[in-house]
Amino acid sequence: MKNILIAVAATSAALTSPAYAQSSVTLFGIIDATLAVGKGSLADRTQLANSGWNSSRLGFRGSEDLGGGMSASFWLEAGFSPDSGVGAATNTNNQASGAAPAGAAGGQGLTFNRRSTVSLAGNWGEVRLGRDYTPQYWILSDFDPFNNNGVGTSQTLNSIITGVTSVRASNSIGYSLPATLGGIYGQAMYYLGENPSNAGATKDDGRGYGMRLGYASGPLSVAISTGQTKYAAGNTRQTNIGAHWDFGVAKLMGQLSRDKAGATDGRGWVFGAIAPVGVGEFRIALSEYKTDAGAGTEPRTRKLALGYGHNLSKRTAVYTAYARVRNSGGATAALNGATTAANASSSGFDIGIRHRF
Structure with a gap:
């Protein structure tokens, strides 16, 4: 990533009032385009897709030193699809009513759907306001060898039943512990659905919370x-819950998850590894997700994923990945846009280019 002092910040810095001083502004992003092939028992699909190795994004972030160990910062990050140029949709209230209308995703233009926050930080920690990842999503991401990207994304996310706030929440107020606690880290988040008080049974819809506590030191991380x-x-x-241990030659990781949506329970697990080889790395993951939603059965999907990324430079990589899912109990999960019948299998293949800036 390259630090760029945007002209607006430079102009503001020239103003006489110290309130306009800006320590730094950074433009950053990732462009990741992939040829994605999916095979299923009912229909196959071939697409030029995106985010096969890392999620495509365009962002701006900045910080200001307030003195006395305090700082203010902002972070605006938009997801987009380089194959078509459209922006990713967002959600305004953590409910179905806050999503883009059916068929309109991408038609709303660029949105800062990935993150839109302003924060204050000091030796006491950080307070952050806006749209951000939920605490529980970090474990799904940090302890997945594919970091929830491309055809290798674990089934603990692909099949998750918790809906809109599985990954991010809007209208959030968050607090993170300071990075001075000997490897202990953590965060708490409270978010609002912003419904009127006279909305009856739905007045609390979209309101929630999340908490995460972890420890990272040397080769170990657990949360x-x-x-x-x-x-x-x-x-x-x-x-x-998730954990990894870095042996140097490979980083082993795993996670366990339990979800609930109304009366439906979901359970999943992931086990895998990342192994650096020369200027590249291999990724392997085995994952499973099942629910009790079936009539006398447990819909279950098990997935094996393999991938390799080759770094042409610090910023550019080429990669390929392959995955296969097996369904049982009436599950119909399929890969890369393919469709498959209940209890049938599906496979997917990615090959692409990722560039950071």
Whole structure:
């Protein structure tokens, strides 16, 4: 990533009032385009897709030193699809009513759907306001060898039942512990659905919280989290735990998750590794997700994923990945846009280019 002092910041810095001083502004991003092939028992699909190795994004972030160990910062990050140029949709209230209308995703232009926050930080920690990752999502991402990207994304996310706030929440107020606690880290988040008080049974819809606590030192990292979002139709809850150990030649990792959406329970696990080889790295992951939603059965999907990324430079890489899922109990999960019948298998293949700036 390259630091760029934007002209607006430079002009502001020239103003006489210290309130306009800006320490730094950074433009950053990732462009990741991939040829994605999916095979299923009912239909196959071939697409030029995106985010096969890392999620495509365009962002701006900045910070200001306030003195006395305090700082103010902002972070605006937009997801987009380099194959078509459209922006990713967002959600304004953590409910179905806050999503883009059906068929309009991408038609709304560029949105800062990935992150839109302003914060104050000091030796006491950080307070952050805006749209951000939920605490429980970090475990799904940090302890997945594919970091939830491309055809290798674990089934603990692909099949998750917790809906809108599985990954991010809007209208959030968050607090993170300071990075001076001997490897202990953690965060808490509270977010609002912003419904009027006279909305009856749905007045609390989209309101929720999340918490995460972890420890990272040397080769070990371990974390646990939980979160809940309220809905009149039935609350959702995510609880998970993950860990990794870096042996140098390979980093082994795993996670366990338990979810709830109304009366439906979901359980999943991931086990895998990342192994650096020369200027590249291999990724392997085995994952499973099942629910009790079936009539006398447990819909279950198990997935094996393999991938390799080759770094042409510090910023540019080429990669390929392959995955296959097996369904049982009536599950119909398929890969890369393919469709498959209940209890049938599906496979997917990615080959692409990723460039950071």
